[in-house]
Structure formats: C-alpha cells, structure tokens
Amino acid sequence: FSLPPSVRWGAPFNPRSPDAFTTEDLLVKDALWDVPNNSVMGREADKTARxxxxxxxxxxxxxxxxxxxxxxxxxxxxxxEELVPITK
Incomplete structure (x- = not known):
C-alpha cells in the first residue's frame, strides 16, 4: 500500500520552505471531519451534547x-449471521 504525495501521516513538512506543497491529513479528512457542518466531529458532538x-x-x-x-x-x-471471522 502506498500513499500519494499529497497525503501525509505524522508531522507536517515545514510550510515556510520554498519546497513546501499542499498536504492532506487523512485521519482528519476521512475519519474525524463532519462534512455537513465543516467541522471536527468532536466539536459537533460537544455542541449536540450541550x-x-x-x-x-x-x-x-x-x-x-x-x-x-x-x-x-x-x-x-x-x-x-452478521459476524464474519477475519483470517490471514
């Protein structure tokens, strides 16, 4: 499995560098972002709880x-019937 160069895991590159490029943090984009509200899911959960x-x-x-x-x-x-074992 490989990631395209526009994706990063871990620390971001130095944004002040002349060689900097746009990156996406997939943990936020694909797992923690609430698209309809354009916000982090945790923030939306806190608002809903309040x-x-x-x-x-x-x-x-x-x-x-x-x-x-x-x-x-x-x-x-x-x-x-819903559970399926995972095997190597």
Whole structure:
C-alpha cells in the first residue's frame, strides 16, 4: 500500500520552505471531519451534547450499556449471521 504525495501521516513538512506543497491529513479528512457542518466531529458532538443536556457521565453510562448489550448478544449468537471471522 502506498500513499500519494499529497497525503501525509505524522508531522507536517515545514510550510515556510520554498519546497513546501499542499498536504492532506487523512485521519482528519476521512475519519474525524463532519462534512455537513465543516467541522471536527468532536466539536459537533460537544455542541449536540450541550444542546440536549447530555452530560459526559450520562454518555459514558449509555456507551457502557450499549457495549454490554452487544457483548451479551454476541455471546448468545444473535449476531451470528452478521459476524464474519477475519483470517490471514
């Protein structure tokens, strides 16, 4: 797997350099960017939580409950048709 020269991982090149070129940080662009709001997803999550009065503690409790339900469902075979093993 190779990346095109317009993509970077890690530290950016010196933007003041005469040899500088435009780069894209794929972690932000493809994973952490909220396109409709043109903002970082974490910022949008914070705004939504404030708007609806969701505390961090409440969000963490909900996430924990969700993960526990998923673990139980997986152990009981409820997701058997949806889960596919990954092999080399």
């Amino acid at each position: 708007k609806y009065g969701i505390t961090r503690e409440a969000a963490d409790k909900f996430a924990y409950s969700s993960h526990m339900k998923a673990a139980t469902a997986t152990k009981q075979g409820w997701f058997e």
